Amino acid sequence: MDLLTKHPKAVQFFVLLAVFFLLCLLISPSDSNVLWRFPPLLKQLPFIINDSVRYLMFDWMPVQVYDPIIDDFEEKPLFREFTRSISSIFLLVINFVREIFLGGVKTVVAFTDWDFINENPWVRWPALPWTVIAGWAIILGYKLQGKGLAILAGICTIYLAVFGQWKPSMETLSFVLIAAPVSVLLGLIFGIWAFKSKAVEIALNPLLNVAQTMPHYSYLVPVIVLFGVGDHAAAIATIVFASPPMVRLTLLGLKKVPADIVDSGLMSGCNAFQMMFRVLIPTARRDILIGVNQVVMQCLAMTVIASFIGAQGLGSNLMIALNSLRVGTGIEIGVCIVLIAVLLDKMSLAWANKQTDYFADLTFFQRNRFALVALVVFVLGSILAYIGSFIFRDSYNYLYIVPHNKGITTAPFWQLTVDWIWDTFFYALKAFNEFLITKILEPMKSMYLAMPVAATFVLMMGAGYILAGVRQALIIGGFLLFIALSEYWDRALITAYIASFAVIVSAVFGIVVGSICAQNNTASKVILLICDFLQTFPSFIYLIPVIMLFGITDTSVIIATVVYASVPATRYTVEGLRSVPQVMHDAGSMLGVSRWQRWISIELPLAFPHIMLGINQTVIFALFMVIIGAFIGTTDLGQLILKAISDPQGTGIGLTLGLCVAFMGLAVDQIIRTWADNRKKALDLA
């Protein structure tokens, strides 16, 4: 009885597990047994979805559109005309930014037509010499923060140019420069809206989760049909993917603003607008800035996937390099992506942190000195490029634009490194791999597959009930029911097995490493940089060495997943622990707690809600990566999603499978989020 009153949850869990195992024993595995596997009642759903999506995309409200090129009228569906007009706006802006960097004719074409260009070959927007852009980046870095950022900007731009990745980098940059601000803006708007209205918050949450957990491959074909192929489609897909964390963190930040500050705002006579933009948002700045960081990271993490639907630049070059196994080139391109991410992130943070000096009394020269220096750089760079056209008369003008793949390359070095890793570690890893597969993974997989569907429901809904409540338990049941009634339950179990293994490893790893690093300022900064690196360094690159070391096995998928999914666990742990107020530390010290006690009893509990948000992200990242694992070779939902693309019914099948994955994420999200909220209330943090 003592146990029951002291640890009611532990007892409840014990009972739950007992029931679960009892059910596993009692229910006989046969296809006719409903408790073993539900009948696939939703079997027709993919086809219904397919037909309705196709109807919307191809047949709904056709309008007559005149096509001057083939001199004929064509019927086009209204919805697609609408989405296509969004596309063309994006395309116009992206091309404009791109042609500032690289030159071209498309912006001119947008206002005239191709015939005009053909007749007037001289009409061509010139590219900015790379020296000018590098110079401007350095000046901007200096203006925003000082020497440090200026040096970083210099290193990044010069790296891009020297290694012959200038052109693809600028192509990637031009679409990120559109996608990231739009994502931030959308994130802010929806975050504020959700803060103002509980209904919006409730409605947004599942949408955000679906947007984050739906595997890209499942909506590739609809995106292509609705938005076309090209940078515009890629930018739109990126925005869908990058905005959710921004919404979340904006909302989180606004909610955390203490009531006193709101009151003081009210007492100062703020109107609603002032309240939001002068009081709430500046106070919530910390979380919002983490959101900005996430947007930049996610945008660049998308560069590779974006190249599947037409984004020019680094992503597509990367896939080409990897397809002929040129890992060295791949790493070089990956570093470019990371550098751009880090530079953009630092610059946007510096810009957001910059305080306006309202009292400065500056002369014209002082106010505009950076613009003047930039002008000087522009003139100098242009002159250099002009001189260059004489020096490099017969080859490429290296002072104008370093041509693609004509720079220095470090590929052989990276290749040697990869070879060295292989030679040094292969045999040790092989033994580990065999042990892991035969002793842990294969048995774990068969255990998952041996669960009767009724037992799985009891376990998941029971856990939801104990940790969150009746409502959550019912919602989880709903999500699971969808998967159980589709044809894909067994596949989903395999996805769940890989993902849950990876989540456990990632969470433990992330919390431990995060906690250790959070004790020290420098270590925190370094680990956050590593997180940025791993989050943006395209996973496709290390998939290749991982496959070489571990073969086309589940181990490879799990390792790739752990590398990626540890990032949020680590990041949120560090940030959560770092944001525990110094007062709390001092209070603890005064009470004479040891460092260990302080960590266990003060820091961890206080940071717990934030860490749980990290674990929530870890689950989402893990599911995402397990599906990407289909590129290695899995037998789970991901394999079917990849296969659906070339299937005539693929749109419907892909979307159904995508929903299955999203619902798995949502079910876990329900438990963790409510649990974290309850803890927060218990700790009086909310």
Add this chain to the structure above:
Amino acid sequence: MRKKSMTAILLAVSFVLFSGTTMAADSSEPIKIPIKNWSSQIVMAHVIGGMFESMGNNVEYVPVDNQASFEAVRTGDLTLVHEVWQSTMQNAFYSAMEKGGLIDAGTHAAETLEEMGVPNWVIEKGLCPGLPSWEALKDCHENFATPDSGGKGRWLEGPQSWHGDVMPNRVKGLGLDDKWVVKFAGAADALWAELKAAEKEGRGTIIFNWTPNFTDAAGFTFIEFPPYYDGCRIADGGDLSSTGCGSPTGWLKKGANYRFPRSHPQAYTAFSKLSFTTPQIGSMAALVDVDGMTHQDAAVKWLADNEDVWKPWTESILGDTN
């Protein structure tokens, strides 16, 4: 209202303009050519693009995922596809054609071979004596086992989207299913990574591969299975007694959006005449994979070296009126 009337006027003007010119002139809108992720495809894209440019057309290259590209051609976001491999892409190709919008623009002279095989060093090391005959597979499966294959030898097949269950059925049809198991790789790069890892370790590996491909340089031998005949596969009405058959030599097709012949009649004519042979495609890929050139440079060089091959395709039968 004003906007509407403007549109009407513009429409009228364009009607007049278009009725004034002959329909044979190519539109100045760019022809959009997909860039996928293997060398010969990319070089060929730039070769074809170069041909079109020599005819005065505007060309745009768009990177895109291979399997998804057919839908894009169908809806007109891409103008053409120029390297459609029968064995791995016919599903996507014909599914887009049936949905409407994609047309068959002819077949290359090149015949392709896509089949299970082993790198040459597997034979040299004697890991499976008797190869390339498939009968040899009856006695050497232990050398091809992996931790997760349960003691059986492993065939590494490409993604399931390429040929569905053809390979598992073949293993059954040959009566090898108690000794061999088929594993699907997720993507082509997974195949190459396996190839390289197996070579370093010196263990046996059987993978799905094709020619012409960059692996030709290092030496690759295709296994000789019982010959293919129409109807031997389950999808074509066969059963497990006949599914042991090997792969047919496959076609290499071109496809285009249905508007292409009308929007760019000259370019389309050239595109439909165009037909590359296996050595020609091999030489395009070799410029990149062996000589280390960039894809663009390789295309420029190929066009310069092979004018007698491609010039005839671009010449108009009607004469140089346009």
